[in-house]
Amino acid sequence: MDLYIYNSLSRKKELFEPVQKGRVAMYVCGPTVYDYPHIGHAKSYISFDIVVRYLRYLGYKVRYVQNITDVGHLLDSGEDRILKGAQKEQVEPMELVEKYTRAYFAAMDELNVLRPDISPHAAAHIPEQIEFIKKLLAKKIAYEVKGSVYFDVNKWPEYGKLSGRKIEDQQAGARVEINTEKRHPADFALWKKAEQEHIMQWNSPWGQGYPGWHLECSTMSMKYLGETIDIHGGGMENQFPHHECEIAQSEALTGKPFVRYWMHHNMVLVDGVKMGKSLGNFTTIATALDKYSGEQIRFFILQSHYRSPVDFSGDAIEAAGQGLERLRATPSRLVEQQNHAPAGEMRPEIMATADGFRSKFMQEMNDDFNTPNAIGVLFNFNREINKLLQEEQLNKTECDYLLQTFHTLSGDILGIKLHTEQTNFSAAPFIEMLIELRKELREQKVWQLADSIRTNLLKNGIELKDGKEGTRWTIKN
DSSP states (O other), X not given: OOOEEEEXXXXXXXXXXXXXXXXXXXXXXXXXXXXXXXHHHHHHHHHHHHHHHHHHHTTOEXXXXXXXXXXXXXXXXXXXXXXXXXXXXXXXXXXXXXXXXXXXXXXXXXXXXXXXXXXXXXXXXXXXXXXHHHHHHHTTSEEEETTEEEEOGGGOXXXXXXXXXXXXXXXXXXXXXXXXXXXXXXXXXXXXXXXXXXXXXXXXXXXXXXXXXXXXXXHHHHHHHOSSEEEEEEEGGGIXXXXXXXXXXXXXXXXXXXXEEEEEEOOEEETTEEXXXXXXXXXXXXXXXXXXXXXXXXXXXXXXXXXXXXXXXXXXXXXXHHHHHHHHHHHHHHHHHHHHOOOOOOOHHXXXXXXXXXXXXXXXHTBTOOXXXXXXXXXXHHHHHHHHHHHXXXXXXXXXXXXXXXXXXXXXXXXXXXXXXXOSOOSHHHHHHHHHHHHHHHHTTXXXXXXXXXXXXXXXXXXXXXXXXXXXXXXXX
């Protein structure tokens, strides 16, 4: 089955064909580490974690790069987010960066988000960014004014092709004071001159300063993945100006397409309003983890498509948790059945059942990573397994195949930990002991107590079936 990805650049789903057969170069805009990560970050990085996991499941060798922004990401006021955060907490900027980088990765670990293969820091790649700028200046696509360097959007006719914005529609002074240094309001900074009191600054051919936010991603993407990469991910709010500027400066430099597939996830809402630090309506991941498990939060995120918004609420996460518990119960019952099941060979119909659900699951994932529908398939598979447990005497081989298929779909691809690893403990001997006790009670005509054993076992999901060959038990959904 072919994989189709919605490409934000073409605004349609396209067949996925990487630049290099069998390999995928993927870059995702990482966090600006000036504060604790919130649920909006959870949606972003869980969404792209699914992309990486599924591509690897399909057999691709994925190199996943996700940057750490520790300089250059400016507020509308022109202040650097890192510098403002450091001043607020009265620490060195890199001390702030270390604190929140650790907090970010700790949160991602709790959400079972795979670590990127490379997590480059912008501040560690200043020399490469300076070289990038020098090349653009040599091509006369950038210009220097009083120690700052700007990209000349009028020299790049395709500017706006990702966001659909036209250069002539952009006005100066919409949100900040007009910058008279620019030739055009849409020109963006590649390098900013630093005032003397600015503590985050580096030497350059144009004087002391620091790089622009957009430049870091182009530079580090090219360094570790090449001039044309397969997938670039980020939030919809980054389409403009961040990703638009990345395309302009990268393609102006190389003359080659920068990215084959642009992927953008939608936002997290709170009562219909975007969640964000600037709005003061955000919930940190750490705060959410005080109430809910990482698995619950992850499952909640995956129940919406990455390109759809999701409304965050305690009720929604609680509901996700209930669904997660239903999925957890079945593999546990399979493990229990496997512990006391007889040996045997795989029956074709059992294999066909598991393979059929695997195929349906992949069909949904191949449609632009449709996790809500894939989870729907997983629930259907869950019900079918319970039906087999109730009606069939599955052998060890069949239990193992069903269990491994379920874990591949839920764990390897969706990253949902179901905690059903087989242990040395088994309830089977205790169930058999109760069955034997019940048999003795029936022989002694102690019917009420014998019936009580049967009733209590049923309450705990164990159904007894009496027959000519004795009593056998099955796990009931």
